[in-house]
Amino acid sequence: MSIENPVERYLRIDRMPHIWCPGCGIGTTVNCFTRAIDESGIPMDRLAVVSGIGCTGRVAGYMHVDSFHTTHGRAIPFATGLKLAAPDMKVVVYSGDGDLFAIGGNHFIHAARRNLDMTVICVNNLTYGMTGGQLTPTTPEEAIASTTPYGNYEHPFNLPYLAESCGAVYVARWTTYHVTQMKKSMKEALQKKGFSFVEILSPCPTLYGRRNRIGDSLDEMKTYKERSQIKNGADTKDVDIGMAGPIVVGKFVDRERTTYQDAMEAFYARKLGDRYARASR
Amino acid sequence: MHADPAGVLTGAHFIDGDHACCEGALAAECRFVAGYPITPSTEVVERIALRFPEVGGVFIQMEDELASSIAIAGAVWGGKRAMTVTSGPGFSLMMEHLGFAVMTETPCVFVNVQRGGPSTGLPTLPAQADMMQARWGSHGDYEIIAVSPNSPQECFDLTIKAFNLAEQYRTPALVMMDECVGHMMERVVIPKPEEIEIYPRRWTNAPLDEYLPFAPEQDMVPAMARAGQGYRFHMTGLTHNEKGYPDMTVAGQARLLGRLVDKIKKNALALTDVVADQVEGAEAVVISYGITSRVAQKAVMAMRAKGRRIGSLRLRTVWPFPEHVIRDLAKTVKALVVPELNLGQMVREVERCAQGTRVVSVPHAGGTVHDPAVIVQAITEALR
Numbered sequence: 129m130s131i132e133n134p135v136e137r138y139l140r141i142d143r144m145p146h147i148w149c150p151g152c153g154i155g156t157t158v159n160c161f162t163r164a165i166d167e168s169g170i171p172m173d174r175l176a177v178v179s180g181i182g183c184t185g186r187v188a189g190y191m192h193v194d195s196f197h198t199t200h201g202r203a204i205p206f207a208t209g210l211k212l213a214a215p216d217m218k219v220v221v222y223s224g225d226g227d228l229f230a231i232g233g234n235h236f237i238h239a240a241r242r243n244l245d246m247t248v249i250c251v252n253n254l255t256y257g258m259t260g261g262q263l264t265p266t267t268p269e270e271a272i273a274s275t276t277p278y279g280n281y282e283h284p285f286n287l288p289y290l291a292e293s294c295g296a297v298y299v300a301r302w303t304t305y306h307v308t309q310m311k312k313s314m315k316e317a318l319q320k321k322g323f324s325f326v327e328i329l330s331p332c333p334t335l336y337g338r339r340n341r342i343g344d345s346l347d348e349m350k351t352y353k354e355r356s357q358i359k360n361g362a363d364t365k366d367v368d369i370g371m372a373g374p375i376v377v378g379k380f381v382d383r384e385r386t387t388y389q390d391a392m393e394a395f396y397a398r399k400l401g402d403r404y405a406r407a408s409r
Numbered sequence: 410m411h412a413d414p415a416g417v418l419t420g421a422h423f424i425d426g427d428h429a430c431c432e433g434a435l436a437a438e439c440r441f442v443a444g445y446p447i448t449p450s451t452e453v454v455e456r457i458a459l460r461f462p463e464v465g466g467v468f469i470q471m472e473d474e475l476a477s478s479i480a481i482a483g484a485v486w487g488g489k490r491a492m493t494v495t496s497g498p499g500f501s502l503m504m505e506h507l508g509f510a511v512m513t514e515t516p517c518v519f520v521n522v523q524r525g526g527p528s529t530g531l532p533t534l535p536a537q538a539d540m541m542q543a544r545w546g547s548h549g550d551y552e553i554i555a556v557s558p559n560s561p562q563e564c565f566d567l568t569i570k571a572f573n574l575a576e577q578y579r580t581p582a583l584v585m586m587d588e589c590v591g592h593m594m595e596r597v598v599i600p601k602p603e604e605i606e607i608y609p610r611r612w613t614n615a616p617l618d619e620y621l622p623f624a625p626e627q628d629m630v631p632a633m634a635r636a637g638q639g640y641r642f643h644m645t646g647l648t649h650n651e652k653g654y655p656d657m658t659v660a661g662q663a664r665l666l667g668r669l670v671d672k673i674k675k676n677a678l679a680l681t682d683v684v685a686d687q688v689e690g691a692e693a694v695v696i697s698y699g700i701t702s703r704v705a706q707k708a709v710m711a712m713r714a715k716g717r718r719i720g721s722l723r724l725r726t727v728w729p730f731p732e733h734v735i736r737d738l739a740k741t742v743k744a745l746v747v748p749e750l751n752l753g754q755m756v757r758e759v760e761r762c763a764q765g766t767r768v769v770s771v772p773h774a775g776g777t778v779h780d781p782a783v784i785v786q787a788i789t790e791a792l793r
Contacts, residue, residue, distance in 0.1 A: 140643070140654075143654060172641065173637060173638070173639040173641070174637060176636045176637075178483075188643070188645075189643055189645060189654065189655065192641055193641050194486075194636040194637065194640070194641055194642060195641075195642075195643045195644070196483075196486065196643075196644050196645075197643070197644065197645035197646065197647065198479060198482075198509070198646065199479060199505055199506065199509050199646055201475075202475060202476065202479045202506070204476075205443075205471060205472075205475070205476035205477075205479050205480045205483070206479045206480065206482060206483040207483060208443075208469070208471075208476070208480050208483060209441065209443060209479070209480035209481055209482065209483025209484035209485075209487065209491065210483035210484065210486055210487040210636060211483075211487070212441065212467045212469065212480075212484060212487070213441050213467070213483065213484035213485075213486075213487025213488055213489040213491070214487035214488055214635070214636050214637050216637060217487070217636055217637050234472055234473065234476075235472065235476055238471075238472040238476075392467075396462045400462055400463070403462075403463050404462050404463070405415070405462065405463055405464055405465040406465060407440065407465050407466065407467050408465055
C-alpha cells in the first residue's frame with residue numbers, strides 16, 4: 129500500500145529534488161504553505177504563485193499551480209498585472225528579503241499603499257543566498273556578510289513596521305521554528321482581502337549561519353526558539369531584529385481597507401454610471 | 410477575427426499620433442496598459458486613462474517603468490492584450506523586461522515615442538536615436554519586431570499591426586514612434602470594426618494533462634494558456650525546456666535560443682513592410698523611416714524636379730531589417746542615402762547589406778528634423 133504525502137499534490141514532484149541546501153528553511157515554509165492552501169479552501173486552479181530571483185525565487189517552480197518565475201525584484205509588479213487581468217485568481221508573491229526589499233522595495237511600498245489584493249510571503253534569511261551571502265536590507269547591524277567582511281554598519285529594515293506603515297491590511301512574522309503559527313498566518317493571509325504580508329525568518333546555514341558562527345541549521349533553529357517572543361498585536365515599531373535580543377513574532381496587524389480593485393470599481397461606477405464597463409476576462 | 414466594436418472609434422478624426430496610437434491599441438483589443446509618465450509619450454496613456462473605463466480596460470500608472478514593463482507581462486498571462494508606453498530614458502529602464510518577454514514568449518507591445526538622448530537629453534524634442542537600443546538593448550541574443558510610423562494615421566495602423574505580430578509570433582513588438590509623429594495632428598481615418606483584422610491569441614486546446622507551454626507548433630511558435638484555466642503551467646525567464654522548467658545546459662540554451670531567434674529570422678520575408686517609390690532604374694535611393702521619411706520625400710521630389718532619377722524606400726518595419734530588399738537594391742543603384750535623426754544607426758545595417766555600393770549617412774543629432782536641402786546636398790554628392 130502506498131501512502132501519498134499530504135503535500136505531494138501541491139508540488140511538482142517531477143522537479144524534485146529541489147535545489148535548496150541541507151538545513152535551509154525555505155522548504156519548511158513551502159510545506160507550511162501547502163497546508164495553508166489546503167485549509168484555506170482556495171482551489172489550486174485559482175491560485176497563482178509569482179516569485180522573483182534568488183533561493184526563495186525558486187519556490188514558484190516547485191508549486192503545482194500556475195507559477196511564474198520573473199525578474200529580480202519585480203515579482204510584485206508582475207503579480208499586479210496578473211491580478212488586474214485575472215481578478216478571480218488568488219495571487220501570491222513568494223520571494224526573499226533581498227528580492228522584495230532591496231531591488232523590489234519600491235514596488236512593495238506602492239502595492240501596499242494601493243492595497244492590491246495579493247499575499248506577499250517573504251522568506252527572510254537575512255542575506256542574499258544564491259549570489260553568495262551578501263548584505264541585504266534586513267541584515268542586522270554587526271552581522272558578517274560577504275560584502276560586509278568587518279560587519280554591517282547599516283540600519284536594517286523592520287519589515288512589519290514598513291508593511292504596516294505603507295498600508296498592508298495583514299502583517300505577521302514567524303520563524304521556521306513556528307510551523308503551526310506560520311501555517312495559520314499563511315492561511316489567514318490567503319483568506320484576507322487586500323495586501324497581506326507574512327515574514328518568515330529562515331535559517332541559511334550555508335552562508336549567514338556559518339559566517340556569523342551561529343552553527344548548523346539545528347543551532348539556528350535553537351536560536352530562533354530561544355530568542356523568539358510571541359507578542360500578537362505588538363506595535364510594529366518595536367519589532368526590530370538585532371544580532372542579539374528578542375525576535376518578536378506574532379500577528380501584528382489585521383485590519384480593513386478598501387482594496388485597489390474595489391476602489392477602482394466603486395469610483396468609476398459612481399463617476400461614469402452606465403458608461404462604466406467592468407473589466408472581464 | 411475582427412476588432413471588438415467596443416474599442417473602435419470608427420470615423421475621421423483630427424488627432425495627434427499619440428492619441429492615434431491609443432486608438433490603435435483600443436482597436437487591437439488591448440485592455441491592459443501600465444505606464445509611467447514621460448514626455449513625449451504621455452498623451453498616449455492620458456487618452457488610455459480616459460477611454461479605458463468605458464471599454465472594460467484597466468489602466469494603471471505604475472511607480473516606474475520597470476514595474477510598467479513587467480506588469481504588462483503579468484496581464485498577458487492573466488489573459489489580456491497589453492501595452493506599455495514610454496520615451497527614451499524609460500525605454501532604457503524597460504530593457505530587462507523586453508528580454509523577459511522575449512524569453513517567456515509573452516506577446517505584448519512596447520511603444521517608444523523617441524526623444525533626444527542620451528540621458529535626459531531633449532525631453533520635448535524629436536530623435537530617432539533608440540533604433541539600435543530597440544534591437545540590442547536587452548542582454549543576450551534575441552530577435553525583435555519593430556515598426557516605425559510616419560504619420561498619425563500610421564500610428565493607428567502600425568499599433569494594430571504591432572499587436573497582431575506580437576500575437577502571431579508570441580514576442581514583444583515595438584512601435585518606434587518619434588516626438589514629431591507623436592505630437593503632429595492630422596486626419597486619422599478609423600475603419601469599421603469588421604474591416605480591422607485582429608490576429609487572435611494562440612490559445613491552446615490541449616487536454617489539461619498534456620499541455621507543454623513551450624512546445625512549438627509547426628511554425629516554431631507555441632500555443633498559450635492563461636492563468637486559471639487549470640493547466641498549472643510554469644514559466645521562467647531562465648533557459649527552459651518545453652515544459653517551462655529550467656534547463657540550463659549548453660544544449661538547452663542552443664535549442665531555446667535557436668528557436669526564439671529562428672521564429673522571427675526565418676520569417677523576415679513575411680515581416681518585411683517597406684514602401685518603395687520609383688526605385689527601379691533609380692540612380693540613388695533614399696532609405697528612411699518615421700518622420701524623416703517625410704522630409705526625405707521633399708528632397709527626393711526636389712531632385713526629381715531637376716531631372717534626376719531618385720528613388721525612395723521607406724521602412725515601416727525596421728526590425729527585422731529588410732536585408733534582402735537592400736541587397737537587391739544595392740545591385741542596381743550608384744548610391745544609397747540614409748538620413749535619420751541620430752548620428753548614424755540604421756545606416757550601419759544598410760552598409761552591411763550594400764555589398765560595396767556607396768552608402769551615404771545623413772546624420773542629424775535631433776531636436777528638429779533635417780533641412781531637406783541637406784538631404785539634397787547629400788544625394789548630389791553621393792552621385793558625383
